[in-house]
Amino acid sequence: MTVVGVGEESRDKEPVEGPAAEAWHKTVCILCSNNCGVEVRLDGREIARVRGNKAHVASKGYTCEKALRLNHYQNAKGRLTVPLRRESDGSYTEVDWDTAIAEVASGFRRVGDTHGSESLFYYGGGGQGNHLCGAYGAATRRALGIRLRSNALAQEKTGEAWVDGRMFGTHLHGDFHKAEVSVFVGKNPWHSHGFDETRRVLKQIAADDERSMIVIDPRRTETADLADFHLQVRPGTDAFCIAALVAVLVQEGLHDASWLADNTTGAEAVIGELGRVDVADYAVRCGVDEALIRAAGRRLATADSVAVLEDLGIEMAPNSTMVSYLQKLLWLLVGSFAKPGGMTTHSSMVPLFSYSAAGREPTTPVTGSAIISGLVPCNEIPELVLTDHPDRIRAMFIESANPVHSLASSAEWRDVMEALDFSVVIDVAMTETARLADYVLPASSQYEKAEATFFSLSFPDNTFTVRAPILEPLEGTLSEAEIHRRLLHELGVIDDAVLAPLKAAAERGRSAFASALGEAVTADPDLAGYGAVVLYETLGPTLPDGLAEAAPLWFSAQQVAMRYSDAMRAAGHADADALFDALLGCRDGVVFTRHDYDESWAMLNVAEARINLNLPEMVADLAALADQPVDHRSDEFPWILSAGERRSFTANTIMRDPSWRSRDPEGALRLSPADAAALGVESGSRIRITTPGGTAVAVAEVNETMLDGHVSLPNGLGLDYSPAGGDPERTGVAPNELTTTDWRDPYAGTPWHKHVPARLEAVT
Ligand SMILES: Nc1nc2c(c(=O)[nH]1)N[C@H]1C(S)=C(S)[C@@H](COP(=O)(O)OP(=O)(O)OC[C@H]3O[C@@H](n4cnc5c(=O)[nH]c(N)nc54)[C@H](O)[C@@H]3O)O[C@H]1N2
Ligand SMILES: Nc1nc2c(c(=O)[nH]1)N[C@H]1C(S)=C(S)[C@@H](COP(=O)(O)OP(=O)(O)OC[C@H]3O[C@@H](n4cnc5c(=O)[nH]c(N)nc54)[C@H](O)[C@@H]3O)O[C@H]1N2
Numbered sequence: 028m029t030v031v032g033v034g035e036e037s038r039d040k041e042p043v044e045g046p047a048a049e050a051w052h053k054t055v056c057i058l059c060s061n062n063c064g065v066e067v068r069l070d071g072r073e074i075a076r077v078r079g080n081k082a083h084v085a086s087k088g089y090t091c092e093k094a095l096r097l098n099h100y101q102n103a104k105g106r107l108t109v110p111l112r113r114e115s116d117g118s119y120t121e122v123d124w125d126t127a128i129a130e131v132a133s134g135f136r137r138v139g140d141t142h143g144s145e146s147l148f149y150y151g152g153g154g155q156g157n158h159l160c161g162a163y164g165a166a167t168r169r170a171l172g173i174r175l176r177s178n179a180l181a182q183e184k185t186g187e188a189w190v191d192g193r194m195f196g197t198h199l200h201g202d203f204h205k206a207e208v209s210v211f212v213g214k215n216p217w218h219s220h221g222f223d224e225t226r227r228v229l230k231q232i233a234a235d236d237e238r239s240m241i242v243i244d245p246r247r248t249e250t251a252d253l254a255d256f257h258l259q260v261r262p263g264t265d266a267f268c269i270a271a272l273v274a275v276l277v278q279e280g281l282h283d284a285s286w287l288a289d290n291t292t293g294a295e296a297v298i299g300e301l302g303r304v305d306v307a308d309y310a311v312r313c314g315v316d317e318a319l320i321r322a323a324g325r326r327l328a329t330a331d332s333v334a335v336l337e338d339l340g341i342e343m344a345p346n347s348t349m350v351s352y353l354q355k356l357l358w359l360l361v362g363s364f365a366k367p368g369g370m371t372t373h374s375s376m377v378p379l380f381s382y383s384a385a386g387r388e389p390t391t392p393v394t395g396s397a398i399i400s401g402l403v404p405c406n407e408i409p410e411l412v413l414t415d416h417p418d419r420i421r422a423m424f425i426e427s428a429n430p431v432h433s434l435a436s437s438a439e440w441r442d443v444m445e446a447l448d449f450s451v452v453i454d455v456a457m458t459e460t461a462r463l464a465d466y467v468l469p470a471s472s473q474y475e476k477a478e479a480t481f482f483s484l485s486f487p488d489n490t491f492t493v494r495a496p497i498l499e500p501l502e503g504t505l506s507e508a509e510i511h512r513r514l515l516h517e518l519g520v521i522d523d524a525v526l527a528p529l530k531a532a533a534e535r536g537r538s539a540f541a542s543a544l545g546e547a548v549t550a551d552p553d554l555a556g557y558g559a560v561v562l563y564e565t566l567g568p569t570l571p572d573g574l575a576e577a578a579p580l581w582f583s584a585q586q587v588a589m590r591y592s593d594a595m596r597a598a599g600h601a602d603a604d605a606l607f608d609a610l611l612g613c614r615d616g617v618v619f620t621r622h623d624y625d626e627s628w629a630m631l632n633v634a635e636a637r638i639n640l641n642l643p644e645m646v647a648d649l650a651a652l653a654d655q656p657v658d659h660r661s662d663e664f665p666w667i668l669s670a671g672e673r674r675s676f677t678a679n680t681i682m683r684d685p686s687w688r689s690r691d692p693e694g695a696l697r698l699s700p701a702d703a704a705a706l707g708v709e710s711g712s713r714i715r716i717t718t719p720g721g722t723a724v725a726v727a728e729v730n731e732t733m734l735d736g737h738v739s740l741p742n743g744l745g746l747d748y749s750p751a752g753g754d755p756e757r758t759g760v761a762p763n764e765l766t767t768t769d770w771r772d773p774y775a776g777t778p779w780h781k782h783v784p785a786r787l788e789a790v791t
């Protein structure tokens with residue numbers, strides 16, 4: 028197995044001294060949630076060179092190989108440069124911005140006035156590196172009365188959020204930099220990252236005899252190759268594997284009973300149920316040697332600290348929500364909370380999740396499903412549109428997301444786009460979704476405006492990075508801040524008479540601004556709902572370095588000062604304004620809170636700060652697990668397809684230009700040598716894949732890391748790209764041409780994309 032870390036190894040060969048240093052600009056890589064700090068050298072509008080920023084507070088110079096090729100995002104051909112209106116024959120007409128803004132505002136107004144605001148939906152609001160656009164989208168939602176919304180989190184993380192809400196009332200972080208035992212469940216951090224300096228940390232763990240790594244994954248991943256324990260489960264059987272693992276702790280008396288008694292509620296019910304698990308039987312069902320499961324369980328029990336990270340391998344596979352629950356027991360039963368190397372709560376600059384008290388989630392119209400963390404389950408959106416129900420969704424606002432490509436069943440999503448009375452997409456590219464929208468509005472890229480990611484989840488120090496633009500906006504494009512500002516004016520919900528005194532106060536200084544804003548909001552409480560746009564328009568012009576779009580973070584800094592005042596001061600910020608100025612002034616990111624480990628308890632949001640172990644639905648599911656199928660294959664579909672694997676050169680749908688991938692341009696279907704032999708194919712052969720959702724042809728790659736019967740296709744392939752402005756060409760297989768909306772988790776509605784029954788045939 029070759030393990031490549033090109034980016035990290037080659038990151039800072041170029042010396043930077045003297046005048047040349049000025050040519051480097053500090054920003055971040057926006058290709059995954061890590062948002063590693065980078066320095067880029069520009070040649071005109073080209074990003075000519077990229078290297079890790081050693082001074083960055085979180086990434087400390089680390090990057091992976093993908094960052095080096097960021098120019099393929101910034102300067103992809105076919106960037107949108109003019110608003111487009113779709114005509115009845117499906118063609119697009121270029122319109123000027125004033126026309127586009129007026130028609131988009133009136134389009135939503137018309138549907139909302141006729142059918143009520145419940146008929147309007149907002150999807151998206153940010154990718155891996157651009158979450159400020161979602162803050163601006165919230166203002167337009169308020170102006171149009173849009174309450175129903177969703178984004179990609181509701182097709183991956185809402186099952187875990189359902190569990191976290193009930194157990195902790197908040198989101199948790201694992202300290203893999205220090206953990207004695209790190210556990211990765213359906214997660215391949217070597218390629219997908221997910222915590223700072225990922226590969227450095229993985230290599231350190233592997234090199235340290237005192238520390239261990241447990242990987243639960245059917246594929247022998249690059250991460251599994253570094254692990255001490257690779258529990259190579261059969262796809263979709265994690266519930267059996269992890270139930271057995273936690274049962275070992277209980278049945279061998281290895282759990283920390285006194286810690287559980289002191290710090291949790293409801294442990295008896297779970298421990299009782301775990302006592303009944305037949306470890307030997309479950310080991311057989313998940314295909315992992317019982318001795319290996321027992322050894323891994325014992326290793327957990329002797330560790331001072333355990334940190335666990337789950338991801339799509341279990342979030343998008345059978346028993347998803349239940350596995351999220353069971354994996355928490357791995358560290359809870361050994362009491363690895365609120366200590367170095369363990370699990371902790373964390374602060375947030377802007378929280379990504381919200382948690383309702385047990386069982387109190389609001390429900391969707393039409394289908395009556397739980398709305399977890401404020402998000403409609405993605406797999407249900409088509410059902411809410413493609414129905415005769417009077418409360419159906421009729422108009423959709425889509426921003427920085429590509430649901431026709433990224434959500435289950437591209438076919439159903441094309442029907443959704445056709446069925447909507449009105450739709451608008453804000454994007455940098457003519458995406459599969461944009462191609463079917465009534466209006467397409469061209470956004471400035473993430474290097475042409477101020478932006479930030481809200482994926483800042485660290486503890487005890489938490490960091491946040493505000494990016495300044497490094498390039499002028501591409502002509503014809505606007506930032507989302509400006510698009511939403513114009514929409515709000517067009518909708519008539521904010522006006523110059525109210526904003527003028529605020530602008531004048533902002534010129535006088537922050538405290539004058541704060542009191543003027545306080546007065547304005549008292550006079551008109553609705554103004555608070557448009558906060559992001561109000562701040563951008565009034566405070567924005569006073570900010571340095573082209574940072575106007577970062578203005579809403581002034582409010583976030585006030586929130587941080589209220590919620591975590593001691594931790595903020597411990598990080599060196601006297602008050603909210605000092606924090607805000609630090610964020611604006613530093614391109615290397617800022618530590619915004621510095622906590623004591625004990626504070627992790629205080630940040631729990633459950634009764635008496637006791638962690639709740641007894642989730643009745645989960646305990647009941649655990650009791651009934653023995654009746655669950657272990658194999659979803661059939662004679663018709665004798666393989667399991669993981670549709671959407673993270674690989675070296677995949678980055679969701681952010682990179683449309685296929686030439687950014689130097690190897691495996693089409694994104695091969697990986698299959699085991701035995702499966703290849705059975706089909707009579709070799710690497711480079713063509714294979715037809717058929718699933719209940721559709722059919723596609725992919726190039727084969729015989730790959731010894733795959734289990735027999737398990738095949739995988741990469742994520743983010745099959746994107747349309749028009750190199751010469753001509754007809755778009757599609758490279759590789761779009762994974763959601765093969766998925767369906769009904770194959771999903773019963774609690775959170777999250778899709779089971781890693782576990783799609785499939786049939787393969789050699790194409791001759
Ligand atoms: N290179 C790259 N990095 C990315 C992204 C990207 O597109 N490209 N996207 C980012 C995003 S949005 C996300 S959410 C993360 C996702 O990050 P990951 O979840 O780590 O990515 P995947 O490769 O989709 O799935 C992880 C693993 O699940 C395994 N798996 C499949 N079936 C099963 C199963 O039944 N049980 C178990 N235990 N494992 C199974 C696969 O073999 C795979 O190794 O990555 C982020 N980072
Ligand atoms: N089958 C299958 N499907 C999957 C997955 C899988 O594993 N298997 N993974 C899923 C996961 S975990 C995720 S997170 C989703 C991700 O899928 P999406 O939520 O659709 O997000 P991205 O692919 O990141 O696309 C973001 C969009 O933002 C646009 N964009 C880039 N910069 C800007 C900007 O500055 N402003 C605006 N307005 N737009 C911009 C890009 O062109 C792109 O169209 O995919 C999901 N889909």
Ligand code: SF4
Nearest residue numbers: 056059062063091094
């Ligand atoms: S893809 Fe992720 S890990 Fe790699 S450089 Fe970019 S932000 Fe960092």
Ligand SMILES: [Mo]
Nearest residue numbers: 179180183679
């Ligand atoms: Mo994701």
